Amino acid sequence: MVTASAKAETGNRNQRQMNGKGWTAPETGRVKCNIGISWSKATCMAGLGWIVRNSEGQTLLHSRRAFNGVSSLLEARRLGLIWAAESMNSHKLQKVSFELEDYELVGxxxxPKAWPAFRAYGEExxxxxxxxxxxxxxxxxRVVNKAAFMIARSVTKERRYQSYVAQDSPSWLRSLRAEEDTRSTRV
Known part of the structure; x- marks a missing residue:
């Protein structure tokens, strides 16, 4: 069993995407959960999305959820990571690399020692x-996280408030997935 401190050290080593050119598959035996967050200050609406892929790059699951009354982008990102982690546990996925567009929350x-003012967030x-x-x-x-972001943005831009969990890639994102697959094989 991996301890929390070992997990934090592992996460720290892997904090930033190495090449930034495109999505990369996780190592064999792991899945990667990309988390997308879209927040509207005007409506206090957050759109959250995640997409889970295996080491072959195949999409296993994807999901979308709308949250109303979200007061800040930080709060939207916090909700996104919590929701994704709870979802992975609910779907019995236990070796997960989470990726999101927020170096602060990841920090x-x-x-946690580098972010003492946000200790409670980190602990939670x-x-x-x-x-x-x-x-x-x-x-x-964003270039690495585009599919998850587009799922999340469908809430705030297209007013798609219906939450769902589905298998495979969303049909409206298949061309993006094909483009990501092409980029990841060239990296």
Missing amino acids: FVNR LRGVLNNVTDWMVSSVK
């Missing part, structure tokens, strides 16, 4: 993540 989790997030047996949290750029 709260992986380097690590507590939820610890329900997943073996986890890592990394910050990535």
Whole structure:
């Protein structure tokens, strides 16, 4: 069993995407959960999405959820990581690399001593993540996280408020997935 401090160290080493050019598959035996967050200040609505892929790059599951009354982008990102971790645990996925577009939130989790003002956030997030047996949290750029972001943005831009969990890639994102697959094989 991996301890919380070992998880934090592993996550710290893997905090940033190495090449930033495109999505990369996780190592064999792991899945990667990309988390997308879209927040509207005007409506206080957060759209959250995640997409889970295996080491072959195949999409296993994807999901979308709308949250109303979200007061800040930080709060939306916090909700996104909590919801994704709870979802992975619910779907019995226990070796998970989480990726999202937020180096600060990742810092709260992986380097709590560097973020003392956000200690409570870090403790809360690590507590939820610890329900997943073996986890890592990394910050990535939008180009790496585009599919999850587009799922999340469908809430705030297209007003798709219906939550769902589905298998395979969303049909409206298949061309993006094909483009990501092409880029990842060239890296």
